[in-house]
Amino acid sequence: MTVLARAIDATRRYGDVLALDHVSLDLRAGELVGLLGPNGAGKSTLINLFAGLRRPTSGTVELFGGSPLDPVRRRGIGVTPQETGLPESLRVGEITDFVSAHFPDRVGTPELLARFGLGDLARRQVGGLSGGQRRRLAVALAFAGRPRLVFLDEPTTGLDVEARRALWDGIRSFHEEGGTVLLTSHYLEEIEALAERVLVVGSGRVLADDTVGAVRGMVGTRRVSLVADRLPELPGVLAAERAGDRFDLVVSDPDRLVVALVRSGAPFSGLEIRPATLEEAFLALTAEPAAHA
Numbered sequence: 206m207t208v209l210a211r212a213i214d215a216t217r218r219y220g221d222v223l224a225l226d227h228v229s230l231d232l233r234a235g236e237l238v239g240l241l242g243p244n245g246a247g248k249s250t251l252i253n254l255f256a257g258l259r260r261p262t263s264g265t266v267e268l269f270g271g272s273p274l275d276p277v278r279r280r281g282i283g284v285t286p287q288e289t290g291l292p293e294s295l296r297v298g299e300i301t302d303f304v305s306a307h308f309p310d311r312v313g314t315p316e317l318l319a320r321f322g323l324g325d326l327a328r329r330q331v332g333g334l335s336g337g338q339r340r341r342l343a344v345a346l347a348f349a350g351r352p353r354l355v356f357l358d359e360p361t362t363g364l365d366v367e368a369r370r371a372l373w374d375g376i377r378s379f380h381e382e383g384g385t386v387l388l389t390s391h392y393l394e395e396i397e398a399l400a401e402r403v404l405v406v407g408s409g410r411v412l413a414d415d416t417v418g419a420v421r422g423m424v425g426t427r428r429v430s431l432v433a434d435r436l437p438e439l440p441g442v443l444a445a446e447r448a449g450d451r452f453d454l455v456v457s458d459p460d461r462l463v464v465a466l467v468r469s470g471a472p473f474s475g476l477e478i479r480p481a482t483l484e485e486a487f488l489a490l491t492a493e494p495a496a497h498a
């Protein structure tokens with residue numbers, strides 16, 4: 206599959222801060238990739254390198270097989286940074302027309318606005334938009350020039366459920382037409398809902414690069430929930446919570462736990478076992494090594 210963007214042993218420092226530490230990865234045509242990581246993990250830095258906004262301190266970053274600093278190559282991408290300041294006095298339609306005018310092949314303003322659920326707001330001044338509407342407009346603008354590759358840094362932060370879904374629909378339709386997306390998110394349900402591939406980053410390094418299911422499997426934790434008056438000492442419990450008479454245990458080996466529980470003779474009921482959510486997997490992957498002990 207064609208590689209659209211590539212990092213080879215890329216390191217980026219800001220003074221003493223090591224924001225990216227020898228990162229190597231490919232973004233291939235048609236992928237929808239989720240980039241997960243705690244605050245300060247290096248997600249925005251990675252996007253900035255691919256988008257040609259920063260250079261690596263060492264290593265190589267390529268966009269469409271060449272330098273991300275090349276303006277012709279940059280025309281093939283769309284970017285929505287975490288924070289965007291749009292001119293308050295311009296109308297929504299004027300801004301989309303203005304941005305689209307920079308691209309040889311563009312999406313018409315009515316189509317672009319409709320795709321992101323903003324069709325009724327073309328004549329509204331930006332100053333009169335809600336926070337969520339502004340955010341959707343900022344994301345829509347990344348798609349104005351029919352990019353091949355889009356970088357979205359926390360696209361749905363601050364949006365309510367309905368606005369988030371409208372935005373997901375816009376991202377999905379771009380992807381279904383063959384577009385490639387890298388998006389960062391703190392909403393793990395968002396990564397699960399949209400992405401096929403997940404990159405987990407922590408402290409500037411890629412900790413996992415796999416399918417959503419595999420990342421969960423890699424951590425391999427399960428949640429065991431049961432009702433009991435009290436629990437005996439049980440093997441492999443990583444975390445435990447109690448709400449009333451229901452215990453909720455995070456365990457690495459649920460079979461071993463259940464065998465030990467039955468053997469102990471302690472009465473229990475309402476046993477439920479389910480896979481860890483991506484959030485639980487993510488926390489375990491990005492935890493400091495001491496936390497696994």
Ligand SMILES: Nc1ncnc2c1ncn2[C@@H]1O[C@H](COP(=O)(O)OP(=O)(O)OP(=O)(O)O)[C@@H](O)[C@H]1O
Binds near residue numbers: 222223246249287
């Ligand atoms: N311009 C800068 N000057 C100095 N340090 C910076 C700069 N930009 C980023 N950093 C530092 O580099 C590290 C990685 O930051 P980055 O913004 O890439 O993380 P992130 O994963 O996007 O975080 P968040 O989820 O909070 O947006 C952090 O320690 C951050 O403080």
